Amino acid sequence: MSIYAVTTDELTRQFGNIIAVNEVSMKIKHGSIYGFLGPNGSGKSTTIRMLCGILEPTSGNGQVLGLDIARESEAIKSKIGYMSQKFGLYEDLTILENLQFYAGLYNLSKDVRRKRIEEMLEMAGLSARQKQLAGNLSGGWKQRLALGCAIIHKPAMVFLDEPTGGVDPLSRRMFWEIIYRLAATGTTFMVSTHFMDEAEHCDELGFIYEGKMIATGTPGQLKKTIPGKMLEIGTENPMKLLEELRSSQVVFKDAYICGASLRILVDNGQERDFEKFSAQVMSPTLEDVFVYYAKLNSKELTV
Numbered sequence: 654m655s656i657y658a659v660t661t662d663e664l665t666r667q668f669g670n671i672i673a674v675n676e677v678s679m680k681i682k683h684g685s686i687y688g689f690l691g692p693n694g695s696g697k698s699t700t701i702r703m704l705c706g707i708l709e710p711t712s713g714n715g716q717v718l719g720l721d722i723a724r725e726s727e728a729i730k731s732k733i734g735y736m737s738q739k740f741g742l743y744e745d746l747t748i749l750e751n752l753q754f755y756a757g758l759y760n761l762s763k764d765v766r767r768k769r770i771e772e773m774l775e776m777a778g779l780s781a782r783q784k785q786l787a788g789n790l791s792g793g794w795k796q797r798l799a800l801g802c803a804i805i806h807k808p809a810m811v812f813l814d815e816p817t818g819g820v821d822p823l824s825r826r827m828f829w830e831i832i833y834r835l836a837a838t839g840t841t842f843m844v845s846t847h848f849m850d851e852a853e854h855c856d857e858l859g860f861i862y863e864g865k866m867i868a869t870g871t872p873g874q875l876k877k878t879i880p881g882k883m884l885e886i887g888t889e890n891p892m893k894l895l896e897e898l899r900s901s902q903v904v905f906k907d908a909y910i911c912g913a914s915l916r917i918l919v920d921n922g923q924e925r926d927f928e929k930f931s932a933q934v935m936s937p938t939l940e941d942v943f944v945y946y947a948k949l950n951s952k953e954l955t956v
């Protein structure tokens with residue numbers, strides 16, 4: 654058996670003349686958590702839907718759990734778990750009925766079905782509320798129920814498309830604890846997210862931009878790929894300081910506001926020019942990494 658749960662080779666999907674996913678090649682190791690990042694409309698959901706066997710590629714290949722995404726899509730659907738960006742719950746059914754519905758889709762035997770439903774209620778912390786309508790649950794509970802529905806058949810590979818959008822920080826943390834626990838028992842995850850703190854905890858990351866995979870690696874590896882030095886200047890008025898820098902003589906590659914500070918990318922050695930601004934040399938964050946790659950690809954930045 655291959656060490657990879659997912660491999661793709663120049664996977665491409667067009668909608669009319671839009672190339673939503675453009676020759677994406679990727680590999681996801683068994684038992685790992687793969688974070689899939691990219692701006693809105695960059696092709697994350699389209700890639701995930703192709704890998705789940707619910708959308709046909711225009712060209713290129715992909716294998717999930719050793720199965721071909723174009724020719725063996727039905728087998729893939731029965732073996733994987735998929736939580737769509739919209740969660741896919743039936744709001745007018747109860748929590749229990751939602752789980753029963755999904756258990757029914759996977760043809761689990763009666764005994765297994767009962768056991769798994771109980772386990773999922775337990776995992777989501779929903780045992781006491783199973784007769785409530787799913788539509789009445791708040792975001793965090795809905796999200797955990799949706800995960801329960803997606804993994805009721807114990808899939809080896811799970812795709813989660815922005816599972817934590819619109820969910821409060823505490824619920825996000827609880828959700829990730831469940832993911833870690835499952836990953837530790839060998840389940841492979843591909844998770845799309847806009848949250849950098851979540852990305853930080855993935856084993857491997859892929860950054861997609863306008864349909865193209867533009868950077869991959871572990872969070873640590875990616876941070877090392879930024880050339881030069883990252884500086885930070887704390888200020889009450891970052892906008893004003895940014896304008897000041899732009900109209901001054903100091904040379905820098907990029908500068909952007911990040912909370913109550915300015916982050917500045919400079920070539921090695923240029924940091925000295927920033928001593929007068931009390932700039933500190935910082936380690937790059939993942940946010941810095943993605944700003945860098947996005948600007949590099951949109952030609953706003955040159956190496």
Ligand SMILES: Nc1ncnc2c1ncn2[C@@H]1O[C@H](COP(=O)(O)OP(=O)(O)OP(=O)(O)O)[C@@H](O)[C@H]1O
Nearest residue numbers: 668671673691692693694695696697698699700738
């Ligand atoms: N069924 C479709 N028909 C036409 N265009 C589509 C379809 N699905 C997606 N697209 C287009 O493909 C591109 C990629 O969309 P996709 O939904 O994969 O992005 P995304 O990265 O998931 O974005 P978001 O972060 O907003 O969820 C977008 O330009 C989108 O408008």
Ligand SMILES: [Mg+2]
Nearest residue numbers: 697698699738
């Ligand atoms: Mg999407």
